[in-house]
Amino acid sequence: MLFNTLIFFVFLAIVLLFYYTKFLNWTGKKRMLLLASYVFYGLWNPPLILLLWISTFVDWTVGNKLSKETNSMVRKQWLLLSMFVNLGFLAFFKYGNFLIENFVSFVNMFDVQYHPFEMDIILPMGISFYTFQTMSYTIDIYRKKTTPAKSFLDFALYVTFFPQLVAGPIVRAKDLITQFYEPKKATVQQFLWGSFLLTLGLFQKVVLADGMLAETADTVFNSTNLLHFTDAWVGTLAFSGQIFFDFAGYSTCAIGIALMLGIILPDNFKYPYGAIGFSDLWRRWHISLSSWLKDYLYIPLGGNRHGITRMYVALMLTMLLGGLWHGAAWTFVFWGFLHGMYLIVERLLKNVITIKINAWNGILLAFITFTFVNFTWVFFRAQSFDTAWNMLTSMLFMQPEGMKVVESFDVYKVLGLIGVLFLTHWFMRDTSVKEVSQKIHPVVFGIIWAILFFFITIAQSSGEQFIYFQF
């Protein structure tokens, strides 16, 4: 089920009704939330709930065994079982076809003709998110950083909690399971703020991402011609905005819906396009994934504890795998490679250049960072390297002869909106929507909220899928 559909609001109204009625005790409410979460997921593809159940059962069992077992060898084996099941699901469902295609290409290089059995594998929605979430549970128990959930119900709800099930934020066990131990109820303030966040998230998705940017990005990236440099830039900027509004919109909705239930989820975005440098960017973009990769990949790979060379290798490997996490294609790996290179170059430069950041050079550095980020989005969005190279050629070599595929109004629309987006991120980089909302008059806030709602309604979402659902 998608947040940007009417049926979701019927679903949410029913959930809230049961959640706030008095005839259910806290355990009953949690059971209801768990059932609702399975319905939320199952209305997409019912049989794939089985995967959720298997992940839940295996990691619940492993977590309990790890907490009791003292033999380090046996503990390691239990952890390996959890990783084998979770990564096995990912490998089969997400990377199965990719691995086969690459294997076939590889053996073909040696004139070996191999024709594999064709598999029509469905990518289960949100598999990358919930497998990472459950893996963090078992790894944290293995590292003795957290304790097992008090009950199977709490753990199952942690894995399946519908607001963040299919596209995060990826929440750590200690941050979410513990919230299920005591009865939760949103205060009036929390409920209203949660409703506002849901509205804001939908506005970002339905009006800005789908309504204003998606068509332009699609037109440009679906073109097979060498484009005029304006069109290539406009298409890339449109995608840059689209993916932010789409994903940040989802996260904002998720945080808002959870808050309406009295559950607090962490921020996933903090104005990433206002970032100064790439380390800063990754502290602001998809925060729950970056911190997951840092804690469970970068640091285990050595982090910065084994010298500079090893640190750069760890950094690059983390970014390459981070790229691959987004999709089973070499273009995603290259996207990760570019970010890895940016981070390495940034660290090298920091060793030789020290810049005292002020408002003037800060916005310039943020703009440079944003510009470099846009080059990476080309590989993220393009269906093939050919398309990506065409786009980069047009963007860098100012192709005046290239084809024009974007109309004048769309050029102004995209440049205007992305300009506003960049400036908003720059000016908001050290604050939050909540802080700003507290500074403005409640009437003005109400008018802004009504305007957001008005535009969502007239945009008439046909329920376009969120981009990150495919990851």
Add this chain to the structure above:
Amino acid sequence: MAVLAVVGLGAWELYWRAQGFTADIDDDKNLWSWQRSALDKASKDDIALLGSSRVLFDIQLDAFEKQTGKKPIMLACAGSSPLPVLKDIVEQTDFKGTLIIGVTPTLFFSTTFPQASPWKRPQTRIDYFYDRTYAQRLNYMVSFELQQQFAMLSANEEQWSNDIDFKALLRNIQMEPRTEGPKKPPFYNFSEIDRDRNTKMLPRVYQDTAFANSIIKVWGFFGKNAPPPDKNSTMDFFLDYAKQYTDRGGKIILVRCPSEGGFRMGEKMVTPRAEFWDELVQKTGFPAYHFEDYLQLQYPCPEWSHLNAEDAYAFTTELTKLIQLDGYLTNSKTE
């Protein structure tokens, strides 16, 4: 906030109603899928209609039902070839009823290339029918009810020039042209559809000549920019799938609905009857009804390609009478 939002949306609704918009249903992949799902439960006595917009406009389901006692399943799609739908019925269903296939020669014989518009349009709906989730089905039930209540909810897959959803309003802001290539003239919605996909021409088409001319301009644009027909591959494709269908006991009836003016002239030039329609009928041996052959099937087309609702009712009545007289359809009410 809630009051402001309700006032704003109320004003928006009233504004569009004052502009002449009314609450209507969108002809989209969801509505088509409802009809398509009816085919899975249909019996040998049922009838399905395939084709392009001429079948949608010209065959009125209530007239058809009155004459035959059976309401047909409407699977025609505007601007499309019926071949992908025929392929889907042959390969994915065990339906053995009667298929009435509308032959608009420039679309029927246009292509078998999956990415070409006349193929892609119905194929997108077929794919959606199989891929739609339970959430999408439930969502459409809610959406369908709202579409019938509010004029402001009028987003359409066709992307009419007078759509009033946010994207359409932005799309219709015109500035100096920047892209090359021919520009499609404004194309305004000129029909209304109901739950069973029965389609009627809006009265404005035959009451307002300028409006009718705006549609005629669009036919001219399509005519100038359409690739030449691909007779051999479309004919072979149809013969193959039609044979598979009739071999399992199904019946096929071909219908050529009226056209006139410049549209008909274009059809005569690009897809002359003797080389296309007559050859198709001769090769298949199916019962076939061309409007030129029957005085009672000849009605004026206000925008050269479709009948107004009243004439469409009469056309359907006469067409079904002809088919019944030939013994290819019976009246289930009187059997």
